[in-house]
Amino acid sequence: MINVLLESNIDRSRIVYVETQAKENIPFITNKFILSAVYNELNKQGIRIYKKCEFEKLTLNGDRTRIRKVTFTAAGDGRLTIDCAALFWFDQKFVSKVNWFTMLQSALKFDGHLVVNTSFETNIEYVYAAGPMARFMHNDSVIVPNHMYYNRLEIGARLANVLMKRLGITEDDTSNDEYIRPLFVYCQLPGKYNYMHTEMPVWRCLKTSFRSFSTGNVTDGYFEIVVNTNGEVQALSCYSNKDFKYLNLINLCGKHVDFFNDMIGRFKTNSIPCFFDYFNQPWSYPLYSDRFWILEETKLKRDNKTLQLSRCRNDKIYGEKINTILMNFVVDNVDDFPMFSHTADWRKTTDEYNTV
Numbered sequence: 001m002i003n004v005l006l007e008s009n010i011d012r013s014r015i016v017y018v019e020t021q022a023k024e025n026i027p028f029i030t031n032k033f034i035l036s037a038v039y040n041e042l043n044k045q046g047i048r049i050y051k052k053c054e055f056e057k058l059t060l061n062g063d064r065t066r067i068r069k070v071t072f073t074a075a076g077d078g079r080l081t082i083d084c085a086a087l088f089w090f091d092q093k094f095v096s097k098v099n100w101f102t103m104l105q106s107a108l109k110f111d112g113h114l115v116v117n118t119s120f121e122t123n124i125e126y127v128y129a130a131g132p133m134a135r136f137m138h139n140d141s142v143i144v145p146n147h148m149y150y151n152r153l154e155i156g157a158r159l160a161n162v163l164m165k166r167l168g169i170t171e172d173d174t175s176n177d178e179y180i181r182p183l184f185v186y187c188q189l190p191g192k193y194n195y196m197h198t199e200m201p202v203w204r205c206l207k208t209s210f211r212s213f214s215t216g217n218v219t220d221g222y223f224e225i226v227v228n229t230n231g232e233v234q235a236l237s238c239y240s241n242k243d244f245k246y247l248n249l250i251n252l253c254g255k256h257v258d259f260f261n262d263m264i265g266r267f268k269t270n271s272i273p274c275f276f277d278y279f280n281q282p283w284s285y286p287l288y289s290d291r292f293w294i295l296e297e298t299k300l301k302r303d304n305k306t307l308q309l310s311r312c313r314n315d316k317i318y319g320e321k322i323n324t325i326l327m328n329f330v331v332d333n334v335d336d337f338p339m340f341s342h343t344a345d346w347r348k349t350t351d352e353y354n355t356v
Contacts, residue, residue, distance in 0.1 A: 001088050002047065003190050012046040016082055018072055020091070021052040028185050030197065030204075031237040037218045041191040050080055095133065113146065119175045120159045130159045144202040151181035151201060182253040186246050189239075196246045198253045199226075199235040210234060213267050215275045223275035227264075231257045244276055248288040252279065259287060259326065286330055 005015055029035045042049055052075040059069035067087050072080040100110070109115040109123045113135040120128045131152070135145040147155055164170045184198035214224040221240030228234050233253050238244060257263050261283050266272050278284075286292060 001090075002042070003188055006045060006190055013048075014085065016048045016050070017042060018053050018080070018082070019049070019051045021054050021075070028197065029195070030235075031222075031224055031239075033214070033222060033224070034195065034237060034239045037193075037222070037239060038189055040218075041189070041193065045190055047190075050074060053080060093132075119162050119173075128159065128163070130155050144205045149183075149202045149205060150179045151183050154179055154181040180254060182250060184246075184250050184253075191241065193239055193241050194243060194246075196238045196244075196249065197236070198250045200233075200254050203234045213264070213275075215272060216240075220274065221276055225252075225275065227257055233257065238276070240276065242276075245280065248284075249279060251288045251292070255287060255292075260284075286326065286333075289333060292329070 002015060002017060006012065029038060039049065050072070053072040056071040056073050056079070058067050059071065060066065061068045067084050070082050070084055070087060072082075074080045095112075103110045103114070107124065108127065114122060114129040114133055115137050116122055116129050116134055117137055118139070120130050120134075122129050130147060132146075132148040134147045136147075138145060158175050161170065161172065162175050165173050179201045182198045182200050184196065186194075186196045189195050209229050210226050212224055212226045214222065216222040218239075221242060221244070222238070223240075224235075224237045225233060226235040226237075233255055236249060236253055238246065238249065252260075263272070263278070272278050
């Protein structure tokens with residue numbers, strides 16, 4: 001919203017950003033470096049920023065048709081009163097009392113969320129629910145119940161699939177499959193900086209160890225990759241005043257770093273100055289294919305027998321198998337990757353040459 005106001009040529013001294021005490025930072029920005037860069041840009045643009053405030057009251061005009069002032073209690077028991085020409089309010093949404101009583105009277109199971117099974121069925125027959133106000137009932141197949149921690153498009157597709165099966169349109173039912181599509185946000189922030197954050201479902205709720213790899217700065221563009229102990233990418237954050245192919249980068253989330261052309265080894269030896277450039281090289285293009293999930297199904301897992309080998313031999317064997325799988329994937333999808341030279345083309349050229 002602030003960026004929209006800036007682009008509308010509104011006097012920047014009239015734009016005020018007030019952050020409530022309950023919110024420690026801008027909610028959808030999780031990276032501290034990017035958050036600091038955004039605040040610095042807001043200050044650079046001349047926008048007044050107030051943190052750790054608590055809403056106190058609204059003051060209306062004489063006929064009570066327009067908000068004239070808004071008052072907050074600021075940190076240190078101070079009082080902040082702002083004259084308003086327009087007020088944009090972003091806060092946590094809650095279920096209204098009317099809707100709450102309605103759901104209780106309808107006998108729907110409601111404990112702050114509408115409770116559904118993995119097929120989105122409530123405790124009342126023919127009543128389905130999905131979305132931020134719904135949650136799965138606790139069971140072994142669901143790690144985190146709240147729907148808000150899953151990709152909304154994937155939730156909607158699963159619900160549509162359940163309903164189509166119920167209507168006899170399809171026989172497939174994927175409602176019990178694992179949720180794998182990442183959540184993401186992409187927008188333009190003040191200063192015309194492009195921002196993207198994508199993360200795996202329920203990532204923020206998992207209490208496991210992670211490590212991050214980052215390149216760049218505010219001037220050249222900042223790129224962070226978060227990887228779990230199993231080597232799987234759990235989150236990506238990008239911030240740059242240049243355009244980047246965010247739809248491609250979203251596809252990196254959830255994949256194993258072993259498919260990233262020895263990314264960690266290159267990073268440790270300072271061979272990757274910029275992740276934006278690194279993931280825009282031809283070797284990375286197969287990662288963005290919509291058929292790459294076929295390869296993911298065959299993703300290798302080091303079993304106990306393989307782990308008994310020496311570390312050097314284990315890494316060599318594993319790397320060779322990864323390379324073989326990647327090469328086979330490219331050959332099987334040769335028409336999608338014209339930038340590569342294929343062994344199939346070599347054989348065809350050689351055969352034609354030999355018949356002349």
